[in-house]
Amino acid sequence: MKALPPKASRPGHWLFGPAYHARRDPLRVIPQWISTHGDIFRVVAPFGQATIIASPHLAQQVLVDRASRYQQKSRAYAVLRILMGDGLVTNSGESWRRQRKLVQPAFHRRRLDALFTMMLDRVEACAASLEKRASERTSLDVAPVLSQLTLDIIARAMFGTDVQGAAAEVSSHIATLNEFALRMLRQPWLFLLPRRIPTPFTRPAVRALRSMDSIVHGIIRARRTSGAVHDDLLGMLLNACEEDSGQGMTDEQLRDEVMTVFVAGHETTANAFAWLLYLVATHPGAEEKLCREIKAQWPEGGLTLEHLAAFPYARQVIEESLRFYPSIWSVGRRCTEDDELGGFRIPAGMNVVIPIFYFHRSERFWPEAARFDPDRFAPDRRPPPEPLVYFPFGAGPRSCIGNHFAMQELMLMTLVFFRRYRFAVEPGFEVTEDPLITLRPKHGLRVRLEPR
Numbered sequence: 001m002k003a004l005p006p007k008a009s010r011p012g013h014w015l016f017g018p019a020y021h022a023r024r025d026p027l028r029v030i031p032q033w034i035s036t037h038g039d040i041f042r043v044v045a046p047f048g049q050a051t052i053i054a055s056p057h058l059a060q061q062v063l064v065d066r067a068s069r070y071q072q073k074s075r076a077y078a079v080l081r082i083l084m085g086d087g088l089v090t091n092s093g094e095s096w097r098r099q100r101k102l103v104q105p106a107f108h109r110r111r112l113d114a115l116f117t118m119m120l121d122r123v124e125a126c127a128a129s130l131e132k133r134a135s136e137r138t139s140l141d142v143a144p145v146l147s148q149l150t151l152d153i154i155a156r157a158m159f160g161t162d163v164q165g166a167a168a169e170v171s172s173h174i175a176t177l178n179e180f181a182l183r184m185l186r187q188p189w190l191f192l193l194p195r196r197i198p199t200p201f202t203r204p205a206v207r208a209l210r211s212m213d214s215i216v217h218g219i220i221r222a223r224r225t226s227g228a229v230h231d232d233l234l235g236m237l238l239n240a241c242e243e244d245s246g247q248g249m250t251d252e253q254l255r256d257e258v259m260t261v262f263v264a265g266h267e268t269t270a271n272a273f274a275w276l277l278y279l280v281a282t283h284p285g286a287e288e289k290l291c292r293e294i295k296a297q298w299p300e301g302g303l304t305l306e307h308l309a310a311f312p313y314a315r316q317v318i319e320e321s322l323r324f325y326p327s328i329w330s331v332g333r334r335c336t337e338d339d340e341l342g343g344f345r346i347p348a349g350m351n352v353v354i355p356i357f358y359f360h361r362s363e364r365f366w367p368e369a370a371r372f373d374p375d376r377f378a379p380d381r382r383p384p385p386e387p388l389v390y391f392p393f394g395a396g397p398r399s400c401i402g403n404h405f406a407m408q409e410l411m412l413m414t415l416v417f418f419r420r421y422r423f424a425v426e427p428g429f430e431v432t433e434d435p436l437i438t439l440r441p442k443h444g445l446r447v448r449l450e451p452r
């Protein structure tokens with residue numbers, strides 16, 4: 001019988017083993033392990049073990065070729081399940097397949113056309129709200145501003161005009177639930193708390209979850225009763241039904257998918273743009289090229305969807321930022337049937353971790369990987385889809401359903417914000433990475449901005 005992948009030993013804590021270090025500083029420890037142990041090895045912790053893989057070929061096997069044998073069932077997904085129920089991110093097997101088929105059309109690129117004007121309007125309004133700060137030259141933490149913006153966009157994309165008055169309330173509930181999930185992940189002992197008895201820690205989240213449930217169910221009920229057709233994401237989800245049986249989603253399934261899209265679709269994009277702002281602000285060459293393009297190409301009559309193709313460098317900046325700081329920095333799976341990877345045995349039940357950030361930052365795959373260089377995504381230089389070395393939106397059947405949505409949003413944010421302002425990181429402010437489910441700037445992003 002084949003052997004299990006070799007065990008990583010160093011650096012290791014005397015009691016909790018090597019996983020202790022990875023938990024504290026995964027972005028540095030995982031690459032160290034890879035350079036010592038190679039493309040496949042095991043990390044054993046007191047309560048389980050995980051196999052880490054670092055080769056494009058093995059990543060392709062897990063995420064794409066044998067995806068049905070590798071499901072999402074790590075602890076991070078258990079936390080997400082509290083918020084998202086059995087939505088797409090946390091679901092698996094046949095039930096996931098059915099739901100994915102039903103939800104997919106709502107995210108088709110063509111559907112995004114309908115959301116363009118709303119997205120642009122919200123981004124413009126957010127940029128305008130910073131005018132005073134810019135004229136006073138005072139600094140601010142833009143991270144919460146961006147988070148608020150992406151929540152506002154996703155709330156309006158989902159519920160259209162039904163949420164006009166409640167957009168702020170929905171945003172605040174989702175923000176509370178996000179904080180709750182992050183604390184659960186930072187302090188795993190909180191898993192031991194009884195879920196049903198409210199504690200000072202769980203009470204705000206329980207309240208937010210109840211309020212969200214009541215808002216979402218209220219809107220679903222009203223829509224089912226009126227039968228009116230709405231041109232928003234919820235409208236699409238309500239109308240979706242299986243081709244053969246004609247069956248649609250139950251209210252509970254709809255609720256779970258709505259919550260999933262809220263949670264999966266706002267922090268990821270907000271963090272991606274915060275990192276982009278930081279990278280552009282600290283790379284004057286890229287900033288100059290970007291702003292030159294925006295100035296030259298900005299249409300007199302205002303931006304429309306058709307104009308986006310006229311900003312190729314802006315797109316390259318986004319792609320390179322997602323290489324540098326992938327919002328989802330690692331994906332995890334659990335093997336459901338005995339398998340073999342790279343000549344080693346992977347028994348059912350084994351967790352498998354694919355550290356996307358390692359693939360994106362390794363000199364093995366990228367010349368001068370530590371240099372921010374949007375020109376690596378120029379049309380004649382961009383990396384091919386295979387081997388799998390660049391996959392900010394994942395790969396295979398479980399790749400991101402919202403990738404076009406996110407790219408459109410990021411494009412509008414890049415064009416509107418940099419057209420209007422010059423950004424500089426507040427002197428002395430240290431930007432550090434905080435890798436939990438998403439990769440975010442640990443203490444936010446304090447910037448000074450001035451009008452262009």
Ligand code: HEM
Nearest residue numbers: 088264265268269272327328331393394398400401402406
């Ligand atoms: C820059 C922004 C984003 C990034 C980097 C990102 C990244 C990812 C990645 C890597 C996955 C795959 C996770 C895995 O394999 O386990 C994923 C899945 C998913 N994403 Fe995104 N995402 C972004 C924005 C969005 C947006 C805007 C939405 C919705 C509006 C969204 C909805 C989802 C959903 C529902 C899934 C689960 C798909 C499934 O399992 O069938 N994401 N995302």
